[in-house]
Amino acid sequence: MTTRKELADIIFPEVTETIQDLEKKYPPRSHSVCTRFAPSPTGFLHIGGVSTGFISRKFAKQNAWTFMLRIEDTDQKREVEGSVELIVQYMKTFGIGIDEWSLGENHSDVGNYGPYKQSQRKSIYKVFAKHLLANGLAYPCWMTTEEMNATRELQTKSKVTPGIYWNYSVRRNKSSEEILEKLQSDKNFVIRFRSPGDATKRVVFDDVVKWRIETIDNFNDIVLIKSDELPTYHLAHIADDHLMRTSHVIRSEERLPSVPLHIQLFQSFGLPIPKYCHVAPLLKLDNWNKRKLSKRHDPESDIWFFFEKGYATQGIIEFLLTLIDPWFEERQKANPDKTYLDFEMKLEKMSKSWALFDFVKLQSVNNNYLSKISTDELYEQSLTRAEKYRPELAALMKSDVSYIKAALNIERHTPLKTGQAAKDPKRFTTYADVETQLRFFFDEERAKLIQNSEFRIQKEKSIISKDIAKSFVDEYIQVMNLSMSVEEWFAQLKEIWKKYGFAWNNAEFKEGWYVGKIWDLAMFLRIQLCCTAQTPDLYSVMQVMGKERVTKRLRA
């Protein structure tokens, strides 16, 4: 009679090591805790991945522990070239440092617990699969897609839970001899777990984030090794997180329903279960229905989207933290001058329910962040962003740094010569706003703005005739003095405007003989200087531009 062990040897003749041998190679770590981020290389980084990656790293580091990057590339059909580099680049941008990973010199592993790419760990998964086969806890399965579809149909009709389990699995209860016979003629099979679960049983487990959970036990015989010899997520998770000595498995709540299966697997191997920490994923409100952010339908699921729109890395992280960590928001309110780096993170205090993705909140968090940084920092950050997305603007920004800093500073921290408090410290919501509001300070960009429809529309709307414009400009240029206080400057303009028949206020205008209001002339000045109606305080803009530039633009 063929034993299970002999069957395992026939299926995996090349596997000679045991789990104990592997454990000797990857001994327990000297410190008791280690976390990991385990993305799949699908060509983009999901915004939810940024939060789990960030949390895993922060949690490890605040306790001086290890943080690994493990690439989960077992689904080779979905793999996109260059993904790992892209993920690492994003992690760097977010300040998520990595201790152990696969991208050392010449793509060598850094760390003693590698390989850090699952496709290079095939032999390890086989040891685990062989162990289960030898102990009768797994079996080879040859069910075809047609057979599985027919089973599902039957189950749907008879209103039983769909899946491959118990008698619905063709080979679960076959003898070793029968399996051996099939093996000799057909090598195209998968290895399935022989689940000890039963439909009436409930399991109770503790999750660090979600606390105590009680749910139905797993009874599905899920696939452990696919026909391409690569493992499924479930087996890889057990083998990797055990041998890499992960202490806290921090992952998205979407994996929570698999925990009963994972507990069964750890128990079948006789291995300790790591601490599970399931972080609330991000939801989107779509026609009043809440749904998961999807890669296919929601561009904002890709972290690239936020950079492209001009959000700051710090703004994005703070926004994510406000969604998933109510304790963070509480402490930030109490300590507005501190950043997320100053606060300790407590996994048990994180949000237990799914978080709603809210653009208004994101804008407000980013706006708040940009309003708090110094003008020097704002300059540096917006320059880095412009270098990537607006290289021609970046070159101009570098050509006259103090001019640009003065332009950025308007209405933010130190209002120019007015001596009043900052008028609009929240002037910029994103770096894209910075770019829009810097353009008109450059003559080169102004020349382009003149071609814009906004400029043409404003010109057409203006009630200032060419003659008035010309004579006002001639007169004003003679007396223009930008070192006047804002009050003196305005009083002077008022005097001149009045001569041209522009009313000072509505009451005056209603007297009937005025041709327009002072607002019309202010808009004329604004459009002539900046080519757009969206500008900060005109007095400050003129001061920053300086007399020569203002004169040239008014004459143009």
Ligand code: GLU
């Ligand atoms: N590759 C899995 C994912 O991207 C990782 C889940 C985990 O962290 O265990 O969802």
